[in-house]
Amino acid sequence: xxxxxxxxxxxxxxxxxxxxxxxxxxxxxxxxxxxxxxxxxxxxxxxxxxxxxxxxxxxxxxxxxxxxxxxxxxxxxxxxxxxxxxxxxxxxxxxxxxxxxxxxxxxxxxxxxxxxxxxxxxxxxxxxxxxxxxxxxxxxxxxxxxxxxxxxxxxxxxxxxxxxxxxxxxxxxxxxxxxxxxxxxxxxxxxxxxxxxxxxxxxx
Numbered sequence: 001x002x003x004x005x006x007x008x009x010x011x012x013x014x015x016x017x018x019x020x021x022x023x024x025x026x027x028x029x030x031x032x033x034x035x036x037x038x039x040x041x042x043x044x045x046x047x048x049x050x051x052x053x054x055x056x057x058x059x060x061x062x063x064x065x066x067x068x069x070x071x072x073x074x075x076x077x078x079x080x081x082x083x084x085x086x087x088x089x090x091x092x093x094x095x096x097x098x099x100x101x102x103x104x105x106x107x108x109x110x111x112x113x114x115x116x117x118x119x120x121x122x123x124x125x126x127x128x129x130x131x132x133x134x135x136x137x138x139x140x141x142x143x144x145x146x147x148x149x150x151x152x153x154x155x156x157x158x159x160x161x162x163x164x165x166x167x168x169x170x171x172x173x174x175x176x177x178x179x180x181x182x183x184x185x186x187x188x189x190x191x192x193x194x195x196x197x198x199x200x201x202x203x204x
Contacts, residue, residue, distance in 0.1 A: 043196045052191040056090035064100040071104060078125070085121045093176060094185070094192030097121065120168040126161035130154055 043049045064083035071079035082100040089097045099121045102114035111118070134140040134154050143152055151159070173194070179185050180198055189195060 039200075040197075043200065044193055049193075049196070053091045053193065056094055056096070056188050056192070057087045060086040060090040060096055060098075063096070063098055067101045067104060071100075074104075081125045082121060085124060090188075090192075092193050093172060094189035094195065116168060119164060120172075123161040123164035123168070127158060127165055130158040130161065134158065 061083065064079075064086055068079070079100065082103060086097045086100050089095055097117040097120075098114065099118050102110050103118055105111060137154075140152060140154060143150060144155065176185075176189070176194055177198065179189075180195060185195060
């Protein structure tokens with residue numbers, strides 16, 4: 001069991017934003033799914049909220065745009081994935097991952113300093129990529145449904161990437177919550193979606 005701020009994590013399940021631990025949130029359905037979805041989309045899509053997120057998103061896009069020529073010989077889709085995640089993180093945490101820049105930086109020290117962010121982004125890209133591939137193979141669904149103890153190669157890859165996403169993502173969230181409680185967030189972080197979500201959770 002691990003506790004950080006108002007977030008409680010056990011080996012099997014995590015507390016949701018409402019403090020309940022009996023369901024799977026967005027991975028559930030019906031009323032449970034609707035409750036989590038409503039909480040998450042609040043403060044995300046309305047114009048007032050978007051106005052706060054835009055400066056960080058624009059900064060991430062500007063950094064990525066400047067790096068575009070250095071990605072010319074690489075996989076353009078991968079470059080767009082780095083760009084998308086850098087923009088997403090600026091919205092979620094109010095932080096600049098800058099993976100679109102570090103991933104093509106020849107300086108090993110820069111790569112080393114940003115290695116955790118690159119690891120996080122690459123694993124997230126892997127989750128989406130493997131999921132898309134698995135959706136094209138009915139056998140993957142049938143194996144998971146009827147022979148759940150047997151893990152296919154694609155499933156093992158998905159599991160490995162998901163474990164990294166969860167590990168680094170939770171680390172980022174715990175650090176953010178701790179700094180939120182200690183009033184150590186910078187101005188952009190204070191305007192992030194996560195800061196607003198923490199505030200709403202505690203007010204409720």
